[in-house]
Amino acid sequence: MIGARLLRTLPAAALIVLFAAGLNLAAQVPAVPPAKILQMALQAPRLVDYEGTKVITVLRNGSMETITVAESHKRPNDMRLEYVSPEDVAGRLIVDNGSTAWHYEPRLNMAFQGPTMQGELLSRDFTLLMRNYRVSALGVEDVIGRQAYVIALDPIKSGVHRQLWVDRSTGTVLRSEERDPTRGVIMSTYFSRISFSLNLPEAYFQFRLPAGARVLKMFTTASESMSPAALQARVRFPVLIPPVLPEGYTFRGGALNQFGSLTSVYLRYSNGGNLISFFEAPAGAIGWPSAGRAIKVGDRPARFVDLGYFRVLIWEQHGLRLTAVGTVPTETLTTVAGQIAAGREQVLVRDVSDLIRSDPATVRRLRGEGLTFPEVARTIVLSQRLGTDLPTTVRFVRGSLTSADLAAQLGMSPHALQEAVRRAMGETPAIPPLPPVLR
Amino acid sequence: MRINHHRSSQLLSAYLDGELLPAEAAAVQDHLLECAPCRAAYEGLRITKGLLGELPVAEPPAEFWEAVRRPPPTRAVARISWWTPALQRGVLGGLAAALIVLALALVPMIKGTVDRLHAAEIGVDLYVREHALQMSTEPLADRAYLGVITGDSDLVLAGESAHRQAGGR
Secondary structure: OOOHHHHHHHHHHHHHHHHHHHHHHHHOOOOOOOOHHHHHHHHHHHHHOOEEEEEEEEEOOOOEEEEEEEEEEOOOEEEEEEEOOOHHHHOEEEEEEEOOEEEEEEHHHHHHEEOOOOOOOHHHHHHHHHEEEEEEEEEEEEOOEEEEEEEEEEEEEOOOEEEEEEEEOOOOOEEEEEEEEOOOOEEEEEEEEEOOOOOOOOOHHHHOOOOOOOEEEEEOEOOOOOOOHHHOOOOOOOOOOOOOOOOOOOEEEEEEEEEEEEEEEEEEEOOOOOEEEEEEEEEOOEEEEEEEEEEEEEEEEEEEEEEOOOEEEEEEEEOOOEEEEHHHHHHHHHHHHHOOOOOOOHHHHHHHHHHHHHHHHHHHHHHHHHHHHHHHHHHHHHHHHHOOOHOOOOOHHHOOOHHHHHHHHHHHOOOHHHHHHHHHHHHOOOOHHHHHHHO | OOOOOHHHHHHHHHHOOOOHHHHHHHHHHHHHHHHHHHHHHHHHHHHHHHHHOOOOOOOOHHHHHHHHHHOHHHHHHHHOOOOOHHHHHHHHHHHHHHHHHHHHOOOOOOOOHHHHHHHHHHHHHHHHHHHHHHHHHOOOOOHHHHHHHHHHHHHHOOOOOOOOOOOOO
C-alpha cells in the first residue's frame, strides 16, 4: 500500500527536484553576452588586486614544461612574480610598477632593469579582438571553488584558438588555454589558489636592490613608436614593410632596436590576440645563428627556430637579415617571409594604385605608415566612400577608432555605418595574391 | 803546508812565473828539493820559457798592410751603396706606416666579424626578448610566462648561461 503510493509520488517528486534544480541553475548563470565577459576580463586588472599561485604548462622544445609562479597584482599596474619551479628559474623575481620592470636573478646576484611589461588597455584592443575572433560563451564551470564563465575566442581566419575561464565576481582570468590547429594545446595556465581584495602594500611592488647586486640596464628600444617612414630616415639600409599579412593583422608600432653595435629596425603587427614581430638589420651586422634548422624561403636559405610557444624564422633578402617572431603556424611565417622583398615596392605601389585608381603618392604614404597593401586599398576606398580624411580612416582601419565613434563623427547610426563599410568593402578590389619572391 | 807530487806538477808553471801565494810557492819549493822528476820538469819549463823570450818579434810582410789598407771590392760597395741611413729610415718608416694602416683596417674588420658572430648567437634571444616584451602589452598575454622568456634572454644577453633559451641550446 505504502509502496504503491511511493511509486506514484516518486516521479512527481523527481520532476519537482529537476525543475527546482533547473531554476537554480538558471538563477546561477544569467545570460551574459560573451563580448561582455571578454570586456570584463580585459578590464579586471585595472579593478582588482589579487595574490595567487599560478601553474603554467607550455610547449617548449617539443615537450610540455610546467612553471609555477607566485603572482601578485595591485591595481592598476603593479605586478610581482616570484618563480618557484622549475629549478633553473626558482627564486627569480620580477617586480613591475607599470613604468619599469626589475628582474632579479638570485643565483648570480644580478638585477636587470628594463621597460614595463604592462600595457595600457586601449579601445583598439577590444575592437581588434572582436573583429578578428569569434567570441562565444561555453557556459559556467567551477575553477578552484569559484564560478567562472567559459568563453572561446576562435580566429575568424587562421591562428591560435583561446579559451578563457573568467571569474564571475571579479573578471580575473582564472584559467586559460591556447590551441594551435596543428599542434594542439601550446599553453595552459591556471591558478591553483587565489585571494582577492588583499590591499597589498605598495612596498611589496617596489624593488629593493640586494646588497652587492650587479645592475644591468636593458632598454634596447625607445618607448615611443615610429612609423616605417620615420624609421627609414634613421637607418642607412632599406626598411621593408610586409606587403601582405594574415587577415586581421595590423601595424602596432615600430622602433629602433639597439644592442651593442647591432642596430635593427623593429616592426610589429597585431590582430588583438597575437603579435608578429619583424626585425631587420644589415646582413653584414649579424650572422646566421647556430640554433634551429635550415629551411628555404622561396629559394633562399633560411633558419627556423622552434621554441615551442614562439617560432622564429630568419632569412636573408638583398643584403638584409630579416627575423620574424610569432605564435603563428610555420606556414604563415614562411608565406609572409616569402612576400617581403627589397626592390619591388615601387612596382607593387604602382600596381595597387592602378587597381584602386588612386595616385601612387597616397599609396606610398600609407605604406610608410606601415599598412599592408590590402589595408591601403581598404583605407583609400573607405575614405572615398565615407568622405573621411585619410588619418581618420587609417585609425578606423587599424581599430584605434571604433565604429561607434566614427558613426558619431559622421552623424550616422552605427548600423548605417556598418552597412556603408560593408558596401565599400564589397567595392574594394581584392589585392591578388602576390607571387613569392625569388632570388 | 805540504803538497803531493801531482799537485806540485800542476803548479810548476805558475811557480816559474811567480804567480803563487807565498805559502804555495814555499810548498812547491820544498817538494822540488825532495822530488827529482819534478825538478827535471821544472828545468824543462824554465829552459823553454827562456827560449821563447829570446825569439825575435815577427814583422808582417808589406803586402799584408797593403791588403788591409786597400778599399773593399767595388762589387760589394755597389751592393750596399743605395742602403743609406736616410733610405733605411724611410723604408722602416714606410713599413711602420703600412703596419699601422693594416692594423687600422684589420681591427674594425676583426671586430666586425666578432660582432657579427656574437650578434648571430645572441640575435635570436635579443629579438625573442623584444617580441615577448611587446607581447606582454597585449591584453590577453600571460605576463608570468613572458617573464620567463624575457628573464632567460636577459641572462643570455648579459653573457650568463641560460641553457633554456634559443641561443643557448
